[in-house]
Amino acid sequence: MNADLPVWAALLVAFFLILGSGLTLIGAIGAVRLKSFYQRVHAPTLGTTWGTGGILIASMIFFSVTKERLVLHEVLIAAFVTVTTPVTLMLLARAALYRDRSEGVVDTPGFDGPPEDDALD
Amino acid sequence: MTRLLPYPLLALSLLVMWLLLNGISAGHVVLGVIVALAASRLMAALQPEKPSLKRWSRIPRLVLLVMADIARSNIAVAHIILRGGHGKGVAGFVVIPLELRDRTALAILACIISSTPGTAWVEYHPGSGRLRIHVLDLVEEQYWIDQIKRRYESLLLEIFE
Numbered sequence: 549m550n551a552d553l554p555v556w557a558a559l560l561v562a563f564f565l566i567l568g569s570g571l572t573l574i575g576a577i578g579a580v581r582l583k584s585f586y587q588r589v590h591a592p593t594l595g596t597t598w599g600t601g602g603i604l605i606a607s608m609i610f611f612s613v614t615k616e617r618l619v620l621h622e623v624l625i626a627a628f629v630t631v632t633t634p635v636t637l638m639l640l641a642r643a644a645l646y647r648d649r650s651e652g653v654v655d656t657p658g659f660d661g662p663p664e665d666d667a668l669d
Numbered sequence: 670m671t672r673l674l675p676y677p678l679l680a681l682s683l684l685v686m687w688l689l690l691n692g693i694s695a696g697h698v699v700l701g702v703i704v705a706l707a708a709s710r711l712m713a714a715l716q717p718e719k720p721s722l723k724r725w726s727r728i729p730r731l732v733l734l735v736m737a738d739i740a741r742s743n744i745a746v747a748h749i750i751l752r753g754g755h756g757k758g759v760a761g762f763v764v765i766p767l768e769l770r771d772r773t774a775l776a777i778l779a780c781i782i783s784s785t786p787g788t789a790w791v792e793y794h795p796g797s798g799r800l801r802i803h804v805l806d807l808v809e810e811q812y813w814i815d816q817i818k819r820r821y822e823s824l825l826l827e828i829f830e
Contacts, residue, residue, distance in 0.1 A: 638791075
């Protein structure tokens with residue numbers, strides 16, 4: 549399988565694989581190292597954007613070269629990840645905000661209360 | 670035309686998806702068209718608000734802008750994580766007054782903001798159109814308000830309204 553992969557393709561595939569998995573790893577490290585919940589919520593987005601993107605580009609190049617036809621269905625993975633990420637993120641962020649508000653931890657009044665000055669524009 | 674194809678974009682994307690998954694052949698084009706038409710009928714039965722696209726020509730510009738911004742903020746957030754969680758600023762919430770009301774446009778804005786590392790969509794109040802986001806590296810609130818409003822909202826307003 550490796551024999552029919554030319555050097556330029558192998559280099560490109562390796563570059564994108566390392567880029568993608570490296571970013572995902574940094575995102576995972578961030579999820580451990582960052583301090584508050586709201587900060588940690590940002591870390592996995594590295595994995596869902598160019599982390600996934602790099603690995604998918606590598607996969608497209610590898611299979612397009614070895615099968616000698618254009619393989620593009622990885623685009624669908626990227627599209628579905630992009631469309632579904634906000635659902636999880638919003639759910640988590642709003643759950644955290646609800647908890648923090650009911651415990652009185654964060655100072656972020658809801659929109660139902662008197663409008664904040666900075667929001668009146 | 671509208672009766673047969675109530676949602677042309679949806680039908681087209683379903684057909685493209687079918688062909689990407691199954692490979693392009695005459696048989697799969699026919700099958701894909703059948704699936705796309707059947708799904709359009711189902712969607713019509715649900716009667717969602719139909720998004721109206723006013724300026725198609727702006728879409729590629731928005732896509733390129735977002736992809737470049739995501740690449741840039743990937744690097745920025747990776748830097749912050751590797752330095753142990755400290756950027757130039759602090760993490761905090763920003764409230765952004767939005768003029769955008771179209772539901773599809775708001776959904777796209779949510780995808781953009783959530784997909785960009787360093788910003789997260791927290792909550793949106795439909796009555797006043799205020800959006801609260803969380804920013805990882807907050808130096809100045811006005812910078813982020815301008816960023817979202819000028820870069821994305823103005824383009825989305827041109828496309829949808």
